Amino acid sequence: MKIVILGSGNVAYHLAKAFKEKNIAVSQIFGRNENDLKEISEKFNIPFSTTELLDADFYLIAVNDDAVATISKQITKENCVVAHTSGSLPKEILEGKFRKASFYPLQTFSKSKELKYSEIPFFVEAENENDLKTLENLASKISENVMKSDYEKRKYIHLTAVFACNFVNHLFARAKEISDSQQIPFQYFLPLIKETTSKINTIDPKLAQTGPAIRNDEKILQLHEALINDEEHLKIYKVMNESIKKMYEL
Structure with a gap:
């Protein structure tokens, strides 16, 4: 051929x-x-x-x-x-x-x-x-x-890929902006990222969730919001935490 x-x-x-x-x-x-x-x-x-x-x-x-x-x-x-x-x-x-x-x-x-x-x-x-x-x-x-x-299935495969890859990578980029703003080397976070992504090879992503939102820890959530000066970062932080709370009905 x-x-x-x-x-x-x-x-x-x-x-x-x-x-x-x-x-x-x-x-x-x-x-x-x-x-x-x-x-x-x-x-x-x-x-x-x-x-x-x-x-x-x-x-x-x-x-x-x-x-x-x-x-x-x-x-x-x-x-x-x-x-x-x-x-x-x-x-x-x-x-x-x-x-x-x-x-x-x-x-x-x-x-x-x-x-x-x-x-x-x-x-x-x-x-x-x-x-x-x-x-x-x-x-x-x-x-x-x-x-x-077929195309009908492939559309949803691609949509899932955008959530699983493009959005996640964008969050990495936003996270690096925060660490850079405080002169914190982003490499410190690489082991955390590696563990987060490797964990879902054996655990359902919904069961692997951690963090202040799933604990409904309002003190930490408010502390973080107070630390964020960038409007876009604050918007993302709030939207993501609300999504986590809704998924777990907190």
């Missing part, structure tokens, strides 16, 4: 790397950012282009959601499969006479961070069983965790 990846960002980079590690040949990486394409090309020995899209059996679109439909129009071949990697878009967003699919890796990707690709869940969807099996086989060469998922 002749494969072309469209995109040069974090997801495209890691998929190219994962394919390379598993000896899955990629015929081309295509996009607009020549510098990023060149980096991927040189690291993983994949030809790149910003102008001429190669003929292929499978095109994998790994770009920002708002660019998926536009870049899909550049694929004019009809007898092929085109899949996007978005968790929040239906396969029907793809515009062309090709067979449409999705190939969604459930992970947060940064070029500078190494990943164990075998642990990443992949959710695949296609228009027919043959294409679905092809995508399952391809994903299974990378990951030990491959599942079918």
